[in-house]
Amino acid sequence: MRVLFATTRGAGHFGPLVPFAQACRRAGHDVLVAGPRSVAGLVARAGLPLRAVPEAPAAAIDTAFAPVWAQEATVQHVVQDLFVGIHARTALPGMLSIVAEWRPDVIVRETMEFASLLAADYYGVPQVRVGVHLTAQIDSDGMFAELAATALNVAPDRLLDSPLLTRAPQWPDEPEHAALRFRTDVLPRRQEDLVYVSFGSEAPMSEHFPGVYREAIEALADLPVRTLVTIGDRRDPAELGLLPPSVTVQRWAPQGEVMSRAVAMVGHGGSGSTLTALAAGVPQAFVPLFVDGPANAARVAGAGAGIVAEDLAADVEKLLTEPRYREAAATVADEIRALPPVDDAVEVIAHGARSLA
Numbered sequence: 001m002r003v004l005f006a007t008t009r010g011a012g013h014f015g016p017l018v019p020f021a022q023a024c025r026r027a028g029h030d031v032l033v034a035g036p037r038s039v040a041g042l043v044a045r046a047g048l049p050l051r052a053v054p055e056a057p058a059a060a061i062d063t064a065f066a067p068v069w070a071q072e073a074t075v076q077h078v079v080q081d082l083f084v085g086i087h088a089r090t091a092l093p094g095m096l097s098i099v100a101e102w103r104p105d106v107i108v109r110e111t112m113e114f115a116s117l118l119a120a121d122y123y124g125v126p127q128v129r130v131g132v133h134l135t136a137q138i139d140s141d142g143m144f145a146e147l148a149a150t151a152l153n154v155a156p157d158r159l160l161d162s163p164l165l166t167r168a169p170q171w172p173d174e175p176e177h178a179a180l181r182f183r184t185d186v187l188p189r190r191q192e193d194l195v196y197v198s199f200g201s202e203a204p205m206s207e208h209f210p211g212v213y214r215e216a217i218e219a220l221a222d223l224p225v226r227t228l229v230t231i232g233d234r235r236d237p238a239e240l241g242l243l244p245p246s247v248t249v250q251r252w253a254p255q256g257e258v259m260s261r262a263v264a265m266v267g268h269g270g271s272g273s274t275l276t277a278l279a280a281g282v283p284q285a286f287v288p289l290f291v292d293g294p295a296n297a298a299r300v301a302g303a304g305a306g307i308v309a310e311d312l313a314a315d316v317e318k319l320l321t322e323p324r325y326r327e328a329a330a331t332v333a334d335e336i337r338a339l340p341p342v343d344d345a346v347e348v349i350a351h352g353a354r355s356l357a
Contacts, residue, residue, distance in 0.1 A: 001353050004104035004125075005048075006095065006116030007035040008087045009055065011201040013110050014039045015272045016132050018046045019185075019342040020108060020165060020349070027346045034098050034116065036091065041233055051102070053094030053115065056086045062205075068290045069206045076147055078291065084151035088114035095119045106353035108165075111139045114152055117159070126352045131166035134271040134296045136179035139164055163352060165345050167275060169335050171299060180348060183339040184279035187260040195220055195316060196262040196282075197229040198255075200270040203289055204232040210240055212287060216266055217247050219312035225263060225320065228253060256280075264319040266312065269293030274300060281333035283325035285309045285316050304328030 005021045007014040014035060025031050025048075033043050036055035043050040064082045067073040095115040099107070100123065108128045109116045120127045131139035138144065140160060149156040167184045197216050203209060213229060220227045221244035229249045231237065237249040255273065259265075259280035267273050268289040274296050277284050284306035286297035300306040305328040309315045319325050 001029045001106070001350055002102065002104045003029050003031050003349060003353075004099065004102065004107045004116070005031065005033045006107055006109040006113045007033065007039060008083065008091075008110070008113045009036050009038045009061075011042055012270050012272045013112055013132055014042050014046075016130050016167065017108065017110055018048075019167070019182075020130055020345055021048055022046070023343045023346050024349060026343065029346070029350075032098075032102060032104070034095055035113075036087075051094075051098050053091040053098070056090040060086060065202070065206070069208065071290055071294075073291075075144070079144060079147040080151040083112050084114055084148060087112075088118070088152070091115040092118060096122065099123050099125060106349055108349060111164075114148060117154070118152065121154070121158070127162040128349050128352045129162050129164045131164055131168060131179065132271060133292060134168055134274055134299065135171055135174055136164060136166040136168050136177065136181070137174050138292070139166065140177050140179060163348055165348065167336075167339075167342070168271075169278070169332060169339070171303075180345065181339050182342045182345050184275055184336055185342070186276070186280045186333075187256050189280075190260045192261060192263040194226045194228050194258070194261055195223065195264050195266065195320075196258050197227060197266040198273050199268040199287070199289060200273065201232055203268060204235045206289075208289055209235065212289070213240055213249075216287070216312060217243065217249075220266070220316060221246060223313070223316060223320070228258060264316055266309075266316065269296040269300075271296060278305065278329060278332045279336045281326065281330040283307075283319045283329045285312060285319060287312065303332060305332055 003024045005017045021031050033048050033050045037052045064086050092115040096119045099119040106126050107116050107120045110130050110132045145156045145159040164179045166179045227247045230253050233251050262282045265277045265282050265284045269286050286308050288294040288297045297308045301308050307315045
């Protein structure tokens, strides 16, 4: 079976595909990733092959993202102008070529990637979706589908009629729907000796850099634990200037390994890093920056596993000293651990490939 995994830019979009792609490879299937050149480093780290699709100029992306950074963007802008109007429109010619040449049996796309949806329809290839949000409710949302369908000129049902795979847990206030949930595997806990700080893959290129990073470094400098800050491949740690002795800044670190050692995390509420921390039982302090960050932060704080930071130094100290946060995070981690392994998703993907055969 040939499985094409389709993604837009950013670790938060490609990352959710990785466990499913690697599971397909373990099962002996041929796997190819289709995505913009900017994800090449992420794809290589995952040990997967990439066929690049065209990507919009950086200036056009920055302009479209400006209201997102300012927390002024509507859902309509994010879906129709950014992910359809810029990402999908630019990627579509390349995606059509890849599907025509490689002839996948099934396309597995993350739910904010739409060029492969159109290519799959054109060539009659079945699809499977992978959720990129902390709640599968967003990936299954009818309003979201309506907005995307209008911009894509397809029926809204077309966005929701394929299987939805997710590693998001079932939240207490989340309505039941047909999402298929799978486990986020994490490394065993090691000596807990650091606070991990990450604001995702897009914030380093936004107006939040370097300010939000310097503020976090200064807030955490005097805590009795080391701090590791990652800033992404497109930035130089030297841009953050002189660092306190307890703080290390790197472009990248293997997040799974870091979480096995983290006693707490400081993040922007991005779904990928938030889920990884929850799976590892790591309590979190949130500095929400954009898009779904505020909602994710509120959800985790509501579960008792984190704090929406007002005084970052004091709030992280609470995570370190008050057991209730770690206990709540451990409860969520237990729920995630009880989900089926990602390898079980291969049969769902294979069934999708057989559905149009």
